[in-house]
Amino acid sequence: MTHIIEVEGVSKAYGGVIANSNITMGVEAGGITGLIGPNGSGKTTLFNSIVGYHPIDSGSIRFDGREISRNSVQDIARMGLIRTFQQTRIYGKMNCVQNMLISLPHRKMSFLDSFSRNSSEDYEKADRLLEFVGLYEKRFLTGGSLSFGQQKLLEFAMALMNEPTALLLDEPTAGINPTLINGLIDRLKRANHEFGITLFVIEHNMRVIMNLASKIYCLAHGELLAEGRPDEIQKDQRVIDAYLGVH
Amino acid sequence: MDQFLANFSLLLEFPVVNLKIIIDGVMIGALFALSAYGLALVWGVMNVKNLAQGDFVIAGGYVAWALSKQGIHPLLGVPAAFVVLWIVGWIIYKLIITRVIERDLFTSLLATFGIAIIIAQVLNLLFGSDTQSIALKYKTLYFMDGFIDIPIAKLLGVLMASALAAGVVLFMKFSRMGQAIRATAQDARAARVLGINTEKVYAFTFSLNAAICGAAGAIVVMVWVIQPFYGITHSIRSFVIVTAAGLGNLPGVIAAGLGIGALEQYGAHIFGIGYQQAVAVLLLLLVLLIRLMQQKRVRKSLQ
Amino acid sequence: MKTKRLVFYAALLAFTVLAPYLLPDFKTQLATLWLMIIVAITWDMTGGQMGYNSLGNIFFYGTGMYVAAVVTIAIPFDVGDYTNAFSDRIYEFTDTQYFVGTLVGTLAAGVFCALSALVIGYITFGLRGPYFAIGTLGVAIAAGELVSNWEWVGGGQGISLPVFPYDLELGKQFFYFLFAGTGVAAFAFAKWLYSTRFGAAINAIRDDEEKAEAMGIHTMRYKLTAWSLSAFFVGIAGGISAFQLIHFEPLETAYQTINLGIFMVVCVLLGGKGTLWGPVVGAIVFHLFKEVTWNYFLGWQWVALGTLIVVTVVYFRDGIMGWLMHTRPEWFGIRIESKQGEAPS
Numbered sequence: 044m045t046h047i048i049e050v051e052g053v054s055k056a057y058g059g060v061i062a063n064s065n066i067t068m069g070v071e072a073g074g075i076t077g078l079i080g081p082n083g084s085g086k087t088t089l090f091n092s093i094v095g096y097h098p099i100d101s102g103s104i105r106f107d108g109r110e111i112s113r114n115s116v117q118d119i120a121r122m123g124l125i126r127t128f129q130q131t132r133i134y135g136k137m138n139c140v141q142n143m144l145i146s147l148p149h150r151k152m153s154f155l156d157s158f159s160r161n162s163s164e165d166y167e168k169a170d171r172l173l174e175f176v177g178l179y180e181k182r183f184l185t186g187g188s189l190s191f192g193q194q195k196l197l198e199f200a201m202a203l204m205n206e207p208t209a210l211l212l213d214e215p216t217a218g219i220n221p222t223l224i225n226g227l228i229d230r231l232k233r234a235n236h237e238f239g240i241t242l243f244v245i246e247h248n249m250r251v252i253m254n255l256a257s258k259i260y261c262l263a264h265g266e267l268l269a270e271g272r273p274d275e276i277q278k279d280q281r282v283i284d285a286y287l288g289v290h
Numbered sequence: 291m292d293q294f295l296a297n298f299s300l301l302l303e304f305p306v307v308n309l310k311i312i313i314d315g316v317m318i319g320a321l322f323a324l325s326a327y328g329l330a331l332v333w334g335v336m337n338v339k340n341l342a343q344g345d346f347v348i349a350g351g352y353v354a355w356a357l358s359k360q361g362i363h364p365l366l367g368v369p370a371a372f373v374v375l376w377i378v379g380w381i382i383y384k385l386i387i388t389r390v391i392e393r394d395l396f397t398s399l400l401a402t403f404g405i406a407i408i409i410a411q412v413l414n415l416l417f418g419s420d421t422q423s424i425a426l427k428y429k430t431l432y433f434m435d436g437f438i439d440i441p442i443a444k445l446l447g448v449l450m451a452s453a454l455a456a457g458v459v460l461f462m463k464f465s466r467m468g469q470a471i472r473a474t475a476q477d478a479r480a481a482r483v484l485g486i487n488t489e490k491v492y493a494f495t496f497s498l499n500a501a502i503c504g505a506a507g508a509i510v511v512m513v514w515v516i517q518p519f520y521g522i523t524h525s526i527r528s529f530v531i532v533t534a535a536g537l538g539n540l541p542g543v544i545a546a547g548l549g550i551g552a553l554e555q556y557g558a559h560i561f562g563i564g565y566q567q568a569v570a571v572l573l574l575l576l577v578l579l580i581r582l583m584q585q586k587r588v589r590k591s592l593q
Numbered sequence: 594m595k596t597k598r599l600v601f602y603a604a605l606l607a608f609t610v611l612a613p614y615l616l617p618d619f620k621t622q623l624a625t626l627w628l629m630i631i632v633a634i635t636w637d638m639t640g641g642q643m644g645y646n647s648l649g650n651i652f653f654y655g656t657g658m659y660v661a662a663v664v665t666i667a668i669p670f671d672v673g674d675y676t677n678a679f680s681d682r683i684y685e686f687t688d689t690q691y692f693v694g695t696l697v698g699t700l701a702a703g704v705f706c707a708l709s710a711l712v713i714g715y716i717t718f719g720l721r722g723p724y725f726a727i728g729t730l731g732v733a734i735a736a737g738e739l740v741s742n743w744e745w746v747g748g749g750q751g752i753s754l755p756v757f758p759y760d761l762e763l764g765k766q767f768f769y770f771l772f773a774g775t776g777v778a779a780f781a782f783a784k785w786l787y788s789t790r791f792g793a794a795i796n797a798i799r800d801d802e803e804k805a806e807a808m809g810i811h812t813m814r815y816k817l818t819a820w821s822l823s824a825f826f827v828g829i830a831g832g833i834s835a836f837q838l839i840h841f842e843p844l845e846t847a848y849q850t851i852n853l854g855i856f857m858v859v860c861v862l863l864g865g866k867g868t869l870w871g872p873v874v875g876a877i878v879f880h881l882f883k884e885v886t887w888n889y890f891l892g893w894q895w896v897a898l899g900t901l902i903v904v905t906v907v908y909f910r911d912g913i914m915g916w917l918m919h920t921r922p923e924w925f926g927i928r929i930e931s932k933q934g935e936a937p938s
Contacts, residue, residue: 051844094807097589115589120809128807134800147790149810156813157790205808339723347613389907395723396646397906400858403648404902405849413894522851526734529727564749568738574731582719593721 047072047209047241048093048124053102053112055085055092062088064265065102070209074244075235077256079249080275081285085265086245087129090211094126095119107208121150123208127215129245131194135187137176139197142186143169146201169204176200176230192219196227203234209241210234216251228254253277261285297560311555317444318514319551320451323544324506325524326531327455328499335475335495341402342382344524345409346500346545350375350507351516354412355422358588364424364512366448371508372501379500383493406521407591421517447513454505459540471495475538502550523570530570534577572593582585613769620765626880627772631830632853633860633872634779635823640858641867642787642818644799645718649729651854652736653824656709656846657702657831659740662841663753664701665694676747699771699832706828710821718816721802725786730850737848747803752844754835768837775833779826785870786822795819799867833862855902856883863905865914874913 046069055063062085070076080086092099093106095116104112111119134142144161173179176196181189188196193217202210215231218226228251237244247251252259253273261269261276263285269276276282301308329343353374354367362370382405390398428444433440462468474481474491482488510516530550535542550573557569578592585592606613613620632650639645666675669690678684686694702921713732720728741749757764786792794815797805806812841847848854856879864875882901905912911919918925 095589098587116803116806117809117812120807121811125809128804132801132804132807134797134804136800137796141793144790145793145805145810146808149794149808152790154811157794158786160789161793201808236907246788305600339727386903394911396726397910399646399723399726400862401906402900403855404906406899407855407902408899411893411899415892415896522734526731527728533724564742565738568742570732570737571735571738575646575728575735578720578724578728578731579716580860582716586719591719591721592724 045072046070047107048243049105050093051103053092053104054100056090056100061265063092066267068260068270070241070243070268071258072241073239074258075244075256077252077259078245078262079252079259080245080262084262086262087213089124090213090245094124094211114145123150125202125205125207126211127198127202127213129213131198133186133190133194133197133201136185138185139182140169140174142197142201143173143204146204148206172200172203192223195219201240207240212242212244214245214247216246216248224251231255294560310438311559312552313440315552315555317448317547320448321506321510322527322531322551323547324451324455325503326528326547327540328502329528330532330537330543332496332499332528333532335471336492337395338387338391338398338402339395341399341525342406342409343503343528345406345521346375346379346503347507347510347524348516348518348521349378349409349413350504351511352417353504354508355424355511358424364426368505368508371504375504376497376501379497380493381510383496387496388492406525410518410521417518419518421515422511423515424512426512444513447509448508451506454502458502467494483505523567526574527570530574530577533581609773610854613766620769622884624769624772627776628830629856629860629876629880630776630873631772631779631826632857633876634783635826636857637821637861637866637872638783638823641861641871642792642799643816645816646726647729648726648854648858650827650857651848651850652733653706653710653827654831654853655736655843657706657828658835658841658847659746660702660705660828661698661832661835662754663746664756665698666695672883676752677744678926690757691755691758694865695836699829702832703825703829705907706936707821707825710824711817714817714820718813730841733848733850733854737844737850740848742844749842751846753840756839760893768833772830775829780873787869790816859902859905863912865912868914871912871914878913
């Protein structure tokens with residue numbers, strides 16, 4: 044069992060507010076790992092630190108054995124570590140197919156490739172992935188005209204288009220119609236084993252994360268509170284207290 | 291190049307020259323700080339980056355100049371310019387600015403650039419393109435065996451600028467309107483929910499800014515010169531100051547304003563008067579560069 | 594559909610070639626129109642398509658003028674002597690020197706501007722939104738001020754170049770075709786560029802740069818390339834202008850920040866930002882407006898232009914093409930009405 048993302052002793056403070064303090068964790072290669080914690084416990088900050096959105100104060104972050112804590116977002120993305128945003132980000136003025144095509148993995152192209160048009164395989168791939176997330180019917184609508192839940196699906200499809208090694212998902216089910224959540228869990232699992240993408244998921248919905256992840260980390264007040272298999276986490280008194288606010 | 295070096299070594303040989311340059315620069319810089327404060331106000335409250343800032347200054351200067359030609363004492367030109375520019379600012383707000391507030395920033399930048407062109411050209415048509423100034427018949431004070439000369443007119447200008455700034459600051463702090471303006475600057479939507487008429491606040495802020503600039507211009511014409519096309523340089527100076535100091539940082543604005551004034555005087559001394567505009571603009575690039583490097587350290591861009 | 598389009602482009606091209614013969618009195622105005630089209634198309638490459646609104650593209654125009662002039666002079670003479678000579682020394686250019694200078698000078702101008710865009714862009718592309726606009730404006734103003742103090746290139750007096758060696762009318766035609774050729778090339782280049790992945794990438798930078806970075810797009814590389822390509826064409830246009838105008842000086846002609854520098858932005862906004870035809874249409878409408886006001890508004894033409902800028906920006910933001918897209922979306926192949934598709938399951 045190797046860890047593709049290794050976080051070691053990472054701390055990050057905004058001014059005087061400590062968002063992450065001495066966090067150590069690992070994301071298993073090829074698996075699905077969950078990250079939970081009450082609001083404001085520092086989950087998104089940790090995600091941002093991993094993908095290079097801001098410099099960390101101390102500690103080390105490795106991806107595939109390489110130190111990445113000093114790299115920029117773009118560099119890290121080009122190593123194959125992609126994230127989605129909590130407040131979904133898509134290109135609102137482009138239609139879904141264009142959104143997909145622009146998400147082709149640029150790390151696998153030479154600069155001269157970018158001066159060519161998209162091949163028919165690119166279009167097929169875009170259509171296939173839109174079909175996969177269930178947006179094929181809407182493929183010619185602009186991203187901005189989709190509902191929030193559909194935009195989330197589009198963003199997920201765009202991430203898959205990028206053929207990442209590991210994908211960090213920030214609350215993939217937030218704002219999605221509850222009746223569609225089972226379908227989404229199924230897709231996340233398929234993305235994991237059909238495409239072999241390592242998933243690292245922030246999630247508030249306990250049912251989803253318990254179903255999805257094989258290992259879960261729980262943060263509270265910027266510190267790592269507990270880690271373990273879903274059934275262990277579910278029973279952990281500290282986690283229960285943290286969510287009920289006893290902590 | 292030799293000339294520049296010679297000018298530079300003069301500064302080292304005669305430290306008193308430095309003192310003179312700094313005093314001159316600070317006196318001019320006080321006026322820069324005034325219009326920069328107006329820019330920061332409009333920028334912070336309604337997120338409009340006003341490129342016509344300098345043209346308000348010049349327009350205010352022409353108001354005072356035109357009145358002094360009619361035999362009205364130049365010191366009365368300051369309140370007159372304040373009032374006239376208030377009205378001009380209000381009209382411009384109602385016609386144009388109110389429609390660009392919610393838009394992207396480039397729109398407001400370009401719209402105010404258009405306004406700047408119009409103001410400059412109208413002034414040019416009305417008053418011609420000669421440089422103008424008002425000579426006040428006050429004495430000049432001499433210090434240090436005559437090395438340092440401070441015209442009382444300039445001193446008076448600085449005093450008036452300080453009084454105006456103090457007045458505005460007190461107004462912002464204690465009046466109802468001032469409080470409403472500060473609330474709107476923090477969160478316009480919340481202010482609206484709480485019953486503040488933000489449209490009125492915006493109109494007031496923009497008019498106030500124009501009026502402050504106008505008064506500053508009326509002082510500029512007494513201590514320096516004006517010309518219809520000098521506006522853009524004043525605007526750039528305001529941007530330099532606000533970019534260097536940040537929004538809502540009054541001491542910073544004053545410090546940056548005085549600093550820019552002094553640096554420009556140094557530039558003019560070392561490189562010659564021909565480089566004055568260039569120095570102002572190069573200071574802008576320098577400030578942007580420094581801010582950019584600060585942002586880069588936290589992996590952000592300057593926006 | 595395809596033949597229709599071909600006929601349309603062929604007709605336009607034919608008109609471009611025949612225009613100076615059909616309208617012989619307007620050769621210079623038509624050449625200026627092409628200049629406007631070039632600067633508008635290239636401004637839109639970064640402004641409309643990439644979301645980086647530069648107010649300093651005039652830097653490349655002015656620099657192009659100076660590079661072309663200096664190269665042309667430097668081939669046969671010493672530049673410092675030439676620019677500072679008084680009437681007692683006459684410099685004669687042979688025909689060969691003139692035409693070689695025009696060719697080499699304008700190309701050198703293009704290349705130099707493309708390279709300088711890389712250098713300036715490397716610094717200024719860290720600035721976003723209004724800071725980028727003001728920063729680039731600062732670069733252009735600073736360049737003008739510095740050049741006007743640089744005696745080697747003539748300081749504030751500027752530089753004089755030799756006159757076109759043959760008949761005056763032929764000269765006007767010569768410059769018309771130089772501008773038209775560059776303009777057609779710039780348009781064709783932009784049309785091709787926007788259809789490639791490169792075009793999509795700069796659009797992505799415009800719509801959400803942070804997202805583009807998070808998806809691993811080499812944003813800086815794209816931004817630099819786009820600006821460098823547009824600077825290349827502007828530099829060439831500047832180089833041609835230098836020969837057409839014969840004499841130019843730094844502040845009012847070369848680095849004319851508030852004239853051409855702002856006109857190019859207004860052309861694009863008037864025609865429609867981020868569209869292929871917008872800059873062309875905008876340049877034509879703007880140029881007509883400018884010629885009319887210059888002829889009939891004696892003295893007030895600048896006020897009229899300022900008003901046009903304000904009105905365009907405030908009331909007509911989407912421009913002509915944007916307005917057409919809104920009212921006639923089917924012309925552009927845009928579907929807005931959603932087919933009642935199934936909800937994703």
